[in-house]
Amino acid sequence: MPSFQKTFLMSSAAAVSGNDHHRRLLPGLLLPLLVAPLVLAGCQKKQTAPHMPPQSVGVITLQTQPVTLETSLPGRTEAYEQAQIRPQVNGVIVSRDFEQGADVKAGQQLFQVYIAPYQAAYDQAKAQLLNAQAAASRASGQLRRYGPLVKAHAVSSQDYDNTLATAREAEAQVAQAKANVEAAAVNLNYTHVRAPIDGRIGRTLYTPGALLTAGQTQPIAVVTRLDPIYVDVNLAAADMLRLKHELAIGQVERKGDDAAAVGLKLEDDSEYPQRGKLQLSEVTVDPATGTLVMRAVFPNPDHLLLPGMFVHAHVREGIDPNGLLVPQVAVQRDPKGNPYVMTVDADNKVQQHSIQTSRTIGTDWLVTDGVKAGDKVIVNGLQKIQPGATVAPQEAPAPAGKAG
Template identity: 45%
Template sequence: MIIHIFKPLLFMLPLLWLGCSDTRSKSAMKPMQAEVGVYTLSEQSVTLTRELPGRTKATLSSEIRPQVGGIIQARLFDEGAFVKKDTVLYQIDPSSYQAAFDEAKAALKNAEATLESTRLKSERYADLAKIDGVSQQDREDAQAAYLQAVATAEGKKASLQSARINLEYTKIKAPISGRIGTSSDTVGALVTAGQTTALATIRVLDPIYVDLTQSSTQLLKLRALLAQKGVTHGSAALSLKLEDGTVYQHSGTLQFQEIAVDESTGSVTLRATFPNPEGILLPGMYVRAVLDEAVDADAVLVPQQGVQRDPKGNATALIVTAENKVEKRVLTTDRVIDDTWLVNSGLNAGDRVIVEGSNKARVGDSVKAVDVTTTLGKAK
């Protein structure tokens, strides 16, 4: 009785086993798709910057040298202090120059007295000549003496002016307003006119220049970049990094670019101006300036984890096509922008770049793409 009940079940067991086996074989024949994380590219406006080395330089610099020789009687400034234009800095012993001035002054008075005497005589002889009171020769001699006295007086005036200038030069004054450095000479030192060694140097430090150097190669790349569609000039504003790595609190302005390339270095000089009210920047300091070179309105940025290098060193990326197939692209990259690459060619907006799981995907494979969000940086 029991055998008759289970007999149909025993007959169905082989059929069930065959059905399960067939299902498993079909599953084994269908390969499983790898899951990869993709980032969808889009165009965006990016400010492209360049970091250039440079050195600070005073906007005005004046070396103080004596214009007359003599002994320094006094130094009338504090080293390192701010001095105003026309402030007396040194006093040279004026004794000999005062005497020369007094002598020239007396000589001029003597010449003026002679001039007056010859003028009166010339006028008197001119009147007498009209009535034949004096000969024509005497009249001409009187006139010539007067003209000679005029010339002598003019020469004495010039000598007096020269003596006055030399006397004034004994007071060595500041030609510009600025901060004065150390003095190379002390009281009692003998100085000479036009000496090669400056007594001191005055510099204007606010504002201050920063002379930057840019290679001619970088300049050519920038011009090629600006020729591209959607790329425009950047602003003239700059930021500054000091030698210790800190960022200078004031921004500067680009003034001009040198029109010639230095043959010894192959670089071009750019000059920027920075405010320096606190006096932090001193002439000769090494700094690095961050310059806004251009603005790319149609930039394509790719996360760095989505870019690899092939054995030849070329930049490559794996993308997922509309058919969910893996495809390899060779890229031309421009620069690193934080955690991204700026790509010039090889990728376009809308492409899905594999940024996670690339080791599980091979070119031509069908994959399951999962969107990954990432934050793109700013231009360096």
């Protein structure tokens, strides 16, 4: 083969070999070129992601205001007087002389028990008294006659002593007969079952024809005096000491010389129109609860209050001119039970403040320390924030029922 042909064939082989190598290198060169735009596109996408706006929260700006201080005490009404009427003699009821649920007066007859046997017993006792009095008169006359005779020795001393003993026995029999008459008169009077007090009588299950037993367990009627009426409340010992101190310095509203005035709220949240007064308290504190029972007395001319009703008594303790009220929904508790609130500072950052509270007033806490007038307390959106977070505060409307 001529030399120029060999040279051409070698060049062609080299060209073919070079093309194969180029095809093998091409995918490796194109892959980085294809990936690079995608990476750049992803970085550009991250850089252009929208920024999340601050969490919106509702706040109220605290302001001092005059606050009426009251201690609210749950309790129940109790009857001022109540008489459970039970029969004192055995017998059958022959009449019922009252209307159930009506007002009765002390001494008014309620029932009449069959009277005949007790009238007969009374008459018999009176007859026995007359017989004893006659025997006593006879013995006394004989004793008077024996007096001069024994001095003249006309009768023996033994006869005189016997006559004296007989006269004294007759006097004793007269006294016994009088006691029997009185007992028969008492039983006779017990057949007229009367009301022992003024009040309102309730329902009864006893009607004419029912048999009564003296001293039976079940009362045949109950008479309750409704005006005035007691209200018994439970009070913590510490609150009792505070009230006594405030009463001594004249801070607590008085009714009378040395009694604290008490208002009353009924079960339907209406205010009772009459004001009462604290009358007494138990002399011991319940060691299990640390409370004692205090008793207030209220006038009840319209009989609006009935025994057993659940009520709230409240004692006015004056006015705090610079009270600071925080809604109860804004107050949270830490794991130890200490109260705190979240506020928003001038940079719209959330701050946590421990507070001290003294009492609830309506839907608010009366706060004595931890926040001040002008602080913005968060009341809405508390579940989505934490201290240090940036928020978008918006003034919230005052909650319904806010005390002022």
